[in-house]
Amino acid sequence: MSSLPRISCVILCHNYGRYLDRAITSCLEQKRGDFVLHEVIVIDDGSSDETESVCLRHKGNDKVKVIRRNQQGFGQTLTDAFLVSTGDWVAPLDADDWFHPSKLRTCAEAMTGEALFIEHWEHVVGSDGELMLHEPHPGGNTSTLLVQREAGLSLLPASNEIFFHALREAGRGVAIRDPLTFYRVHPRSMTDRRTPGISQDYRASVCIALSDRLRVMDGNPPAWADGRRLRRIAWHFRALASGHRVESAMQRGKRLTAMLHIPGMLTGTLRARDPLTPWLRSLSSTIVGRPLVRLTTGQERQADS
Structure with missing residues (x-):
């Protein structure tokens, strides 16, 4: 063997x-x-x-x-x-x-x-x-x-x-x-990055689903993480979800909606003990009124993570 x-x-x-x-x-x-x-x-x-x-x-x-x-x-x-x-x-x-x-x-x-x-x-x-x-x-x-x-x-x-x-x-x-x-990258790629907010909304929903899964796993942790670490990771993905929602709203020109997700992103970031840099970038984006992620045109591509 x-x-x-x-x-x-x-x-x-x-x-x-x-x-x-x-x-x-x-x-x-x-x-x-x-x-x-x-x-x-x-x-x-x-x-x-x-x-x-x-x-x-x-x-x-x-x-x-x-x-x-x-x-x-x-x-x-x-x-x-x-x-x-x-x-x-x-x-x-x-x-x-x-x-x-x-x-x-x-x-x-x-x-x-x-x-x-x-x-x-x-x-x-x-x-x-x-x-x-x-x-x-x-x-x-x-x-x-x-x-x-x-x-x-x-x-x-x-x-x-x-x-x-x-x-x-x-x-x-x-x-x-x-x-x-x-x-x-081709016209029939699975992920739609040309319609404002679609990709970010999808990723937010995935992050929430993962966060919920990790919270359930907390009662019977896997070999790769204990309960405390699972809770912190769950908050990390909650913060990511809020960040995606901020970006989605900004791409759609809904600045007030974006601001409403900023506190949730901060809470998740603090509970996860993550660096504040992503939250500060999202906050800055809403203040200046400019999305962080440029929509793809078929000649460029954004990361899935």
Whole structure:
């Protein structure tokens, strides 16, 4: 039996068949390192395009497994990535993105000590795969994470990859500045960053759901955090939710509404014992009447975290 970490690459796909082959190949063609590529799982979430035929091209590869089912949505597909995989670590991948050949080798070097969560930077590319930004971009989204599977299971069901950020806030995360994923921006990307406030409202709802989950876990803490730490992390995500709501209101031109969320953000920040800098930035934004986040136009991209 190998003592090297076994990594499950799990590809989340709904009608991204035109991109899927590159995603699968990027997992199979990883450079060798101190890890075992345990499996590559494609979860086809009710696709009606060429996804099935693309999967058939890899039918003869024992490493590739395909799960086809009726559409259940992103959250359930992300949850299933942890339920159906059997490796020590899970590397989720949106089917329209792909991994750098050195991703698993580089991340495996960080799978030591207390690490349960690894995140790294990314290259932002267009629908044709050409670079849109010359400089690497911070990650935090689905395709830039690796999560120790047992720790990930403790946070299920997950509606979004933000749920696993709780492991980072518990002091069990490692950040790598290498851009190890190619994040594709195209007209059919799942996240709407062009309509004012939509992305921020969504992230606020995810943060609230995660905060509520952590409070429930307080009664029976997981191995990676005690009750006190869970409560502080829950307040951290409450503060984040308020910050997203401030930004949403500012993008919609509702300055008074934004001001109403400032006290909640401050309360969460203080209870979490977080730095005041994000709160001060949001306060400044509402005072000067200028949103912190510029809406995307198809030529730029904001972080998911």
